[in-house]
Amino acid sequence: MITGSKRVSDYKQLMKELPTLRHVDPEKVYINLPGERCPKYTVKVEKGDKVKLGEIIGERDGGFFKQPIYSTVSGVVEGTTEKTDPTGEKIECVVIKNDHQDTYHESITDRPDSVIADFKKKDFVEILREKGLVGLGGAAFPSYIKLDTDKDIHTVVINAVECEPYLSSDYRLIKDQPEDIFKGLSYVMQAVEAERGVIAVKKTKRELIEVLERELARFADLDIRIAELDDYYPQGWENATFEKATGIKVDVGTLPMEKGILGFNVSTCAAVYEAVKHNLPVIKRHLTVNGDAVKFPQNIRARVGTSVKELIELCDGYREDVDEVQVIIGGPMMGKSIPDDDAIVTQTTTSVLVFESAEYVEEPCVRCASCVYSCPVDIQPVSIMNAVKRNDEKSAQDLRADRCIECGLCAYVCTSKIHVTDYVRKGKALLQNK
Amino acid sequence: MEIVTKSSPHLRRPQARVTRMMRDVSIALLPLVVFAIVQHGLTALWILLAAVFSMAVTEYIYYQVTDWLERLKEAKSETEKSIRDLKAEKKELRAEARQKKTEEAKEAYASFLSDYKEKLAPLKKELKEENKKAPTDENKSFRLWNRRFTLTNFSVVTSGVIYGLTLPDRIPLVVVMIGGAIGILLAKLIFGGMGQNIFNPAAFARVFVVLSFGTLLSYETFVADGAAGATAMSILNENIFDSTVTEHYGIWTLFSGIGLPGSLGETSALLILVGGLYLALRRSFDLVVPLTYIGTVFLLSLSVMFAQGLDFWFPLVHLFGGGLLFGAIFMATDPITSPVTRPGRIYFAFGLGLVTFLIRIFGNLPEGVVFAILIMNMFVPALDYPKWARNRFSVRAAVIFSMVVVAAIIITNVGVHYVG
Numbered sequence: 001m002i003t004g005s006k007r008v009s010d011y012k013q014l015m016k017e018l019p020t021l022r023h024v025d026p027e028k029v030y031i032n033l034p035g036e037r038c039p040k041y042t043v044k045v046e047k048g049d050k051v052k053l054g055e056i057i058g059e060r061d062g063g064f065f066k067q068p069i070y071s072t073v074s075g076v077v078e079g080t081t082e083k084t085d086p087t088g089e090k091i092e093c094v095v096i097k098n099d100h101q102d103t104y105h106e107s108i109t110d111r112p113d114s115v116i117a118d119f120k121k122k123d124f125v126e127i128l129r130e131k132g133l134v135g136l137g138g139a140a141f142p143s144y145i146k147l148d149t150d151k152d153i154h155t156v157v158i159n160a161v162e163c164e165p166y167l168s169s170d171y172r173l174i175k176d177q178p179e180d181i182f183k184g185l186s187y188v189m190q191a192v193e194a195e196r197g198v199i200a201v202k203k204t205k206r207e208l209i210e211v212l213e214r215e216l217a218r219f220a221d222l223d224i225r226i227a228e229l230d231d232y233y234p235q236g237w238e239n240a241t242f243e244k245a246t247g248i249k250v251d252v253g254t255l256p257m258e259k260g261i262l263g264f265n266v267s268t269c270a271a272v273y274e275a276v277k278h279n280l281p282v283i284k285r286h287l288t289v290n291g292d293a294v295k296f297p298q299n300i301r302a303r304v305g306t307s308v309k310e311l312i313e314l315c316d317g318y319r320e321d322v323d324e325v326q327v328i329i330g331g332p333m334m335g336k337s338i339p340d341d342d343a344i345v346t347q348t349t350t351s352v353l354v355f356e357s358a359e360y361v362e363e364p365c366v367r368c369a370s371c372v373y374s375c376p377v378d379i380q381p382v383s384i385m386n387a388v389k390r391n392d393e394k395s396a397q398d399l400r401a402d403r404c405i406e407c408g409l410c411a412y413v414c415t416s417k418i419h420v421t422d423y424v425r426k427g428k429a430l431l432q433n434k
Numbered sequence: 435m436e437i438v439t440k441s442s443p444h445l446r447r448p449q450a451r452v453t454r455m456m457r458d459v460s461i462a463l464l465p466l467v468v469f470a471i472v473q474h475g476l477t478a479l480w481i482l483l484a485a486v487f488s489m490a491v492t493e494y495i496y497y498q499v500t501d502w503l504e505r506l507k508e509a510k511s512e513t514e515k516s517i518r519d520l521k522a523e524k525k526e527l528r529a530e531a532r533q534k535k536t537e538e539a540k541e542a543y544a545s546f547l548s549d550y551k552e553k554l555a556p557l558k559k560e561l562k563e564e565n566k567k568a569p570t571d572e573n574k575s576f577r578l579w580n581r582r583f584t585l586t587n588f589s590v591v592t593s594g595v596i597y598g599l600t601l602p603d604r605i606p607l608v609v610v611m612i613g614g615a616i617g618i619l620l621a622k623l624i625f626g627g628m629g630q631n632i633f634n635p636a637a638f639a640r641v642f643v644v645l646s647f648g649t650l651l652s653y654e655t656f657v658a659d660g661a662a663g664a665t666a667m668s669i670l671n672e673n674i675f676d677s678t679v680t681e682h683y684g685i686w687t688l689f690s691g692i693g694l695p696g697s698l699g700e701t702s703a704l705l706i707l708v709g710g711l712y713l714a715l716r717r718s719f720d721l722v723v724p725l726t727y728i729g730t731v732f733l734l735s736l737s738v739m740f741a742q743g744l745d746f747w748f749p750l751v752h753l754f755g756g757g758l759l760f761g762a763i764f765m766a767t768d769p770i771t772s773p774v775t776r777p778g779r780i781y782f783a784f785g786l787g788l789v790t791f792l793i794r795i796f797g798n799l800p801e802g803v804v805f806a807i808l809i810m811n812m813f814v815p816a817l818d819y820p821k822w823a824r825n826r827f828s829v830r831a832a833v834i835f836s837m838v839v840v841a842a843i844i845i846t847n848v849g850v851h852y853v854g
Binding site: 008088165318320322323324325326327328332333334335336337338339340341353355357358360363364365366367368369370372373375378379380382383387395398399406408409411412413414415416417419421422425 | 435436437438439440441442443444445446447450451452455587627628629630720769770772774775776779818820821823824825826
C-alpha cells in the first residue's frame with residue numbers, strides 16, 4: 001500500500017449500540033493525589049475522617065495553577081496507598097471507603113438559571129477554577145486558564161470527533177446527555193462572548209448527528225452549527241478539527257485562541273455544565289472497556305477513582321486463552337500501555353483497552369513513503385528515522401522532527417511494520433536534549 | 435496471563451505488507467509473461483526462468499557466504515577478546531611508565547611483563563585449538579534457509595521477471611544469467627540487501643548486458659528478415675523524423691504489440707497498461723511517478739511535433755514504440771530507488787522523462803529508459819536532502835519547477851532544430 005492513507009478502521013460498530021452501564025458503587029475509591037500536570041500536592045484529610053461527596057480532600061500544585069481534589073463518594077478515609085496512574089507510574093492515592101449513601105457536601109447546590117444568566121467571564125472562570133476542571137479529552141490542561149483568555153474569541157468549537165478507534169465514550173455521552181452539551185456550550189459562549197458555536201462530529205456517525213440536530217432545535221436562539229467531518233485519523237487532533245470545522249488553519253505551535261477559536265472536548269463541555277449549573281466537580285465519567293482480550297466489552301459510566309481491575313472484572317475479565325495482554329489507558333493509537341492492571345480511573349481516562357499482545361515482524365524499510373504521505377503535520381518520518389539511526393541531530397532539525405504530534409499514523413501505515421513513531425519520538429528527544 | 439507494555443500505536447494496518455506489494459507487481463507482470471511466451475515460444479520462458487534463477491541463486495549464495503563469515507567471527511570472539519584485553523593492558527602500562535617516569539609505574543610495568551608471556555601462551559594455544567575444532571561447533575551449523583533471503587516476499591522474483599522481460603528473445607541464456615547475477619550482486623547485495631540499494635537491480639542488470647554484450651542484443655543480428663527485425667525506436671534512431679516508421683508498424687500494432695519485434699515484455703502497451711491499472715487499483719505503486727514520466731515524454735514530443743510540423747504519429751510512437759511504458763510502470767515505480775516526498779517523486783519522474791527523451795533524440799542508442807532510470811536513481815539522495823525536501827509544493831518550488839519545465843522544452847526544441 002503506497003498511499004496517503006489517513007483512514008483507520010474504527011472497530012466501533014458493536015460498541016456504539018451497547019447501552020451505558022451505570023457502575024456507580026465501588027466499595028472503595030482511590031483518588032489520585034498528583035495529577036498529570038501537577039507533581040506536588042497537599043492532603044487535607046487524615047485516616048478515619050468522614051468525607052462527603054464533593055468535599056475537598058486536598059490540593060494539587062501545578063506550578064502556575066492550583067487545583068482542588070474532590071472526594072467522589074461519601075464515606076470514611078482509610079489512608080493512602082500506591083496505584084498505577086494512566087501514564088504507567090506509581091502514585092499516591094487517598095483511599096475512601098464508600099458508605100453507599102451519596103451524601104452531598106453542603107456546597108453542592110444548584111444555581112438558578114436567572115443567576116447564571118447574569119454571569120460574566122470572571123464568574124465562570126472562578127467556578128471552573130474552584131471545581132478543578134481540566135481537559136477531559138486527555139490533555140488535562142486546566143479549563144479555567146483556557147477560558148480566561150484575553151484574546152477576542154469569535155467561535156467556540158466542541159470537539160466530538162473521537163477519531164481514535166475502539167473508543168465510544170464520547171459517542172455514548174452525546175447520546176445519553178445531549179442537553180448537557182448544548183447547555184455547557186451556551187455557558188462557554190456566554191463567558192467569552194463568542195458569536196458562533198460549532199459542534200464537530202464525524203460524518204459517519206449518522207445517529208449522533210440526528211440526536212444533536214433534534215436537540216439543536218431547542219437552542220434555536222444561539223448560533224450553533226453542527227459540522228460534519230470526514231472519517232479520517234487524526235481528525236480529532238485539535239488543529240485538524242478547527243481547520244475542517246471552521247475553515248481557519250491553525251499552525252503547529254500557535255495557540256488557537258490567537259485565531260479567535262476556543263476548543264473544548266465534548267466531555268469537558270458536559271462537565272462545564274455540571275460545574276456551573278449543579279456546582280459539581282467531575283464525579284463520574286463515561287469510559288469504554290474494549291479490546292479483543294476482554295470477554296464482554298462495555299460502555300461504563302464510572303466514578304473517578306474506581307479501580308481499573310474492578311472495571312475489567314465487570315466485563316467478565318480477561319479471555320483465558322490469551323497468554324500475553326496489553327492494558328492500554330486511552331486509545332489504541334496514542335494511549336499508554338500500563339505495566340499492571342492495578343490502576344485507577346482518573347478524570348482524563350477515556351477508556352481501558354485490553355489487547356492480545358501482537359508481535360509484528362519488522363522488514364527492511366522499502367521507502368514506500370506511506371508514512372510521508374499520511375503525516376498530518378507534513379514531516380518525513382522515514383527520513384527522521386534514518387537521521388536518528390545515525391544520530392544526526394542537524395538533519396532531525398532540518399526535518400522538523402519537533403513538529404511531530406505522535407499520532408502514531410506513520411507506524412500504523414508502515415508497509416514493513418517498522419515502529420516509525422518510536423524513531424520520530426527519539427528524534428524529538430534528540431532535539432530537546434540539545 | 436501476563437501484562438506487557440509497548441509504546442503506542444498499538445494497531446497496525448493489516449493490508450500494509452511488503453509481500454503484498456511485491457506479489458502485486460508479480461501478478462501485474464503475469465499477462466506480459468504469458469504474452470511473451472505466446473509471441474516468442476518457449477525461448478521466452480527459458481529466458482525468464484534463467485533471469486529469476488540467476489538472481490535468486492546469487493542472492494542465496496551471497497547470504498550463505500556472509501552468514502558463514504559472521505559465524506566464523508562469533509566463534510572466535512571469546513578467547514580472542516581476552517588476548518586483545520591483555521595486549522591493551524600492556525600498552526596502557528607502558529605508556530604510563532614512559533609518560534610519568536615514576537618508579538611506581540615502571541615497577542608495575544615490569545611486574546606485568548614478567549608473567550605476560552606466561553599468560554598469553556595458553557590463550558594462544560586455546561585459540562588454535564578452537565579454530566581447529568570450530569567447524570563442528572554447534573552455532574556454526576549450516577542453515578538451509580536464510581532469514582534475509584527475499585524469495586519469500588517476491589522481491590527477487592519481481593526483479594528477475596522485470597529484468598527478463600527487458601531482454602530480446604534471441605539472447606543466449608548464459609548472457610542472461612551473467613547479467614542477472616551481476617545485477618543483483620552489484621546493484622542490491624553489496625549495498626546491504628533489500629531496502630538499501632541505490633540502483634534498480636533490474637535496470638542495472640539490463641544496462642550491464644547492453645554494455646557488455648551489445649552485439650548480441652541488437653535485434654537485427656539474429657532475425658532473418660532484416661526489415662521486421664528493427665524496432666520502431668531503432669528506425670527513429672537512424673533519422674528522428676522518419677515518418678516511414680508508421681508504414682512499418684501501425685499505431686494499433688505498436689499499441690497491442692502483436693507481431694512486433696523487441697524485448698519480451700516491452701512490446702504490448704495494452705497489457706502493460708492493464709498491469710498498471712491493477713497496481714493502481716490495489717494501490718501497490720505510486721501513480722504520480724508513471725503519470726509524470728509518461729506525461730513528460732508526451733509533452734516534449736508534442737512540442738517537437740509542433741515545432742517541426744510533424745504529424746501526430748511522432749508522440750504516439752514515442753509513447754508506445756519503445757520501452758517507455760514498461761519502464762515507467764514497472765521500473766521507475768520501484769519505491770526503494772525513488773524519493774520519499776511527493777514533490778520529490780514528481781521532480782524524479784520529470785527528470786526520467788527528460789533524460790529518456792534526450793537520449794532517444796540526441797543519443798547514439800535507440801532507447802534511453804533504463805539509462806534514464808539509473809541516472810535519476812543517482813539523484814534520489816539529493817532530492818531527499820533534509821534541507822529542501824518538503825511534503826508539499828511551496829509556491830517558490832512550484833514556480834522554479836515550472837520554469838525548469840519551460841526551459842527543458844525550449845532547449846530540447848533548439849537542439850532538435852540543429853540536429854534535424
